[in-house]
Amino acid sequence: MAVECAQDAVPPLNSISPDALRCLIRELDRSGYRFVTTTPASHAHVVARQGRQQAGSLRDIFGWGLPFDRGQLVPELFASLGDARIIVERDRGVFASRVRVSSACDTLFLHSAYPTLAQDAVFLGPDSYRFADLILARMAPLGRGSRILDYAAGAGVGGIAAASAQRQAHLTMADINPDALFLASINAAHAGLDADTVWATSPAGVEGMFDLIVTHPPFMIDPSARAYRDGGDLYGARLSLDWMVAAAAKLVPGGRLILHTGVSIVAGQDVLRPQLEAALAATEYSLWYHELDPDIFGEELATPAYADVERIAAVGACVTRAAR
Incomplete structure (x- = not known):
C-alpha cells in the first residue's frame, strides 16, 4: 500500500483510480454521511477550535479535512484509498484525505480538500x-x-x-x-x-x-x-x-x-x-x-x-x- 509518500510526490487528482473514488463516495453514502461545506473563513474558524486537531468521525476526515490515524477507517477502505493516493501520510502515522465530500441536491459530491489554494x-x-x-x-x-x-x-x-x-x-x-x-x-x-x-x-x-x-x-x-x-x-x-x-x-x-x-x-x-x-x-x-x-x-x-x-x-x- 502506497500511502507513505511526500506531499509533493502525490499525482494529480485526475490520475486517481476512478473506481476508488466511486467506492469512497458509495461507502459514505451508505453510511448516511452528510456534510455542508462552509466558506473558507468559517472552515478555518471551526478547525482551529480546541479539540479539533484530529478527526473523530468520517465527517471530520472527509468534510473538515482533519488528520486521522489508520484505525479510524475500516482496513479495506484504508487500503483502497491509500493505494489510490486518495489519502496520504502527512506525518508519521497521521494521514489526511486529498478530497472532500459534501452533500447537496440529495446526493454527494467529490471536490478538493481544504484549503483550496491550488490553481x-x-x-x-x-x-x-x-x-x-x-x-x-x-x-x-x-x-x-x-x-x-x-x-x-x-x-x-x-x-x-x-x-x-x-x-x-x-x-x-x-x-x-x-x-x-x-x-x-x-x-x-x-x-x-x-x-x-x-x-x-x-x-x-x-x-x-x-x-x-x-x-x-x-x-x-x-x-x-x-x-x-x-x-x-x-x-x-x-x-x-x-x-x-x-x-x-x-x-x-x-x-x-x-x-x-x-x-x-x-x-x-x-x-x-x-x-x-x-x-x-x-x-x-x-x-x-x-x-x-x-x-x-x-x-x-x-x-x-x-x-x-x-x-x-x-x-x-x-x-x-x-x-x-
Whole structure:
C-alpha cells in the first residue's frame, strides 16, 4: 500500500483510480454521511477550535479535512484509498484525505480538500448551494432529447441539480480544469446521470446548441489568478459578462441561460448589471436579474484589491431567448 509518500510526490487528482473514488463516495453514502461545506473563513474558524486537531468521525476526515490515524477507517477502505493516493501520510502515522465530500441536491459530491489554494482546485461552497436553488427556481420544463450545458462545471453541482430535476434531458459539463471534469463525471454517475464532459475555454467552444445553460463563473478579484476564483477585470465581473454573452448565443429558440455570480457594488452601483443590459439591448433575449444576497465574502473588503468596493453581492440572472 502506497500511502507513505511526500506531499509533493502525490499525482494529480485526475490520475486517481476512478473506481476508488466511486467506492469512497458509495461507502459514505451508505453510511448516511452528510456534510455542508462552509466558506473558507468559517472552515478555518471551526478547525482551529480546541479539540479539533484530529478527526473523530468520517465527517471530520472527509468534510473538515482533519488528520486521522489508520484505525479510524475500516482496513479495506484504508487500503483502497491509500493505494489510490486518495489519502496520504502527512506525518508519521497521521494521514489526511486529498478530497472532500459534501452533500447537496440529495446526493454527494467529490471536490478538493481544504484549503483550496491550488490553481487547479475544484471548488464547492455556499455559492454552490445558492446556485442549485436558483436553477431549480428558474428553469423551465424540458422535453425528451433536450440538452443541458453546465459551463465551468467545477464539481458539477449546477448541471447535476438541473439534470436530476429533468432526467429526460442530456447533460454536458464543460470546464478548463481536467481535475474538475474528472470529479464532476464521477459525481454525475453517482447521482445516476449519464453525462458528457468537454474541455473548453468559453461557452462558445462547446459544440451544439442547448435548451438550458447554467454557469457559475469565478467572480473574485484574486491576486493569485486562480482559475476557479479569479473573475478578471470589472471588479471580478468580466467572466460573468463575457460568458453570459457567449452562452446566450448557444441557446435554441425558447432556451434559457441561468447564471449565479458575485458582483462588486461600487458607490452604490452594481458594476455588472448595466454592462449586461447594454449587451442584450435590442436583441431577441430577455433578462431577469435579481440580488440574492446583499453581502457575501465581507472579509475581502479588508484587502487592497477591494479598497473602493462597499460590498459584494450574490446575484442571479436568467436570459431567455425568444421562441420562434
